[in-house]
Amino acid sequence: MDFLDEFDDIQKTKHRLPHWQQGRVPVFVTFRLSDSLPQQVLGPLLAVRDAFLSRHPKPWDEATEREFHQQYTAKLETDLDAGQGCCALRDSRVATIVIERLLHFDAQRYELHRYVIMPNHVHVLFSPHEAGSLPEIIKGWKGVSSRLIHQAGLCGLNPFWQPDYFDRLIRGPEHFEKVMAYIRENPVKAGLKEGFVLWERGHSCPPQ
Numbered sequence: 001m002d003f004l005d006e007f008d009d010i011q012k013t014k015h016r017l018p019h020w021q022q023g024r025v026p027v028f029v030t031f032r033l034s035d036s037l038p039q040q041v042l043g044p045l046l047a048v049r050d051a052f053l054s055r056h057p058k059p060w061d062e063a064t065e066r067e068f069h070q071q072y073t074a075k076l077e078t079d080l081d082a083g084q085g086c087c088a089l090r091d092s093r094v095a096t097i098v099i100e101r102l103l104h105f106d107a108q109r110y111e112l113h114r115y116v117i118m119p120n121h122v123h124v125l126f127s128p129h130e131a132g133s134l135p136e137i138i139k140g141w142k143g144v145s146s147r148l149i150h151q152a153g154l155c156g157l158n159p160f161w162q163p164d165y166f167d168r169l170i171r172g173p174e175h176f177e178k179v180m181a182y183i184r185e186n187p188v189k190a191g192l193k194e195g196f197v198l199w200e201r202g203h204s205c206p207p208q
Contacts, residue, residue, distance in 0.1 A: 001026065001127070003172045024127050026113065027134060028179045030077075031142060031165040032121035035085035035157060037076075045079070048072050062171060073166070080121045081190035087119035088155040090195035097152070098122065099197060101145045110137055113176075114183045114200035118190065123183050125170075138165050 002024045037045070049072045056064050088094050095117050102124065106112045115124040128134055146160040170176050180200075187196045 001173075001176070003170055003176070024129065026125060026127045026170040026176060028168045028170065029124045029126070029138065029165055030080075030121060030167075031138065032080060032162050033085055033088060033157065034159045034162045036120035036162065037079055038084060041079050041084070045072065045076055048075075065168075069168075076166075080118070081186070083119050083190070085120050086155070086157055087195070088149075088157060088160075089117050089122070090119045091154060093152070094149055094154050095197050097148050097154075098141070098145045099199070101141045101148075102199075105137075105140070112199075112201060114180050114198075116183050116186050116199075117197040118186060118192070119195050123186060125176075125179050125183060134167065 003026075052068055052071060056068070060068070089098065098117055102112060102115060109129055111127045111129070113125045113127065115122065115126075128137060142161045142165075149155050149160055150158065168179075170179065184198065184200075187198065
């Protein structure tokens with residue numbers, strides 16, 4: 001398995017957030033429903049994020065990245081785990097559509113390692129194949145799932161997904177295992193006994 005090489009070329013793209021890709025290096029991605037964070041919660045979070053980014057332009061060393069996630073990402077994930085918004089992904093019919101999109105090009109454009117579908121957000125750890133562009137992969141997951149969910153009349157949330165996503169390149173085996181553990185433990189941390197789906201290569205559980 002490849003891991004981040006800070007001295008090698010990194011493909012950089014940007015929507016509202018900067019996104020990095022480096023060949024087949026595993027990526028930890030989080031994307032969320034459009035109503036998962038109310039503005040009174042999101043506004044202060046974005047102010048913290050933007051202030052940090054202005055003081056610390058990328059590329060980052062490991063210590064700077066760790067500081068960013070302590071100041072911003074950890075708070076974001078705590079707020080997501082609070083289960084705000086309509087939490088449409090609790091519906092097994094909605095979750096199944098998302099699962100089908102994640103698995104659709106598995107082993108073709110990317111290799112999935114583990115994912116969890118929470119009530120209002122999704123965490124995925126995967127390795128893109130050389131032909132798989134990170135923005136295009138995420139666009140496919142979100143765009144097709146949103147269209148199918150609306151066509152089925154399962155949720156009136158429009159837009160269904162928040163426009164951007166959060167991603168982290170995996171720096172090494174220890175980081176990989178830490179992210180695998182985070183995904184596995186996320187439902188427990190959020191106090192969930194149902195309304196989530198946890199999957200990993202070789203093991204899975206059905207929508208609850």
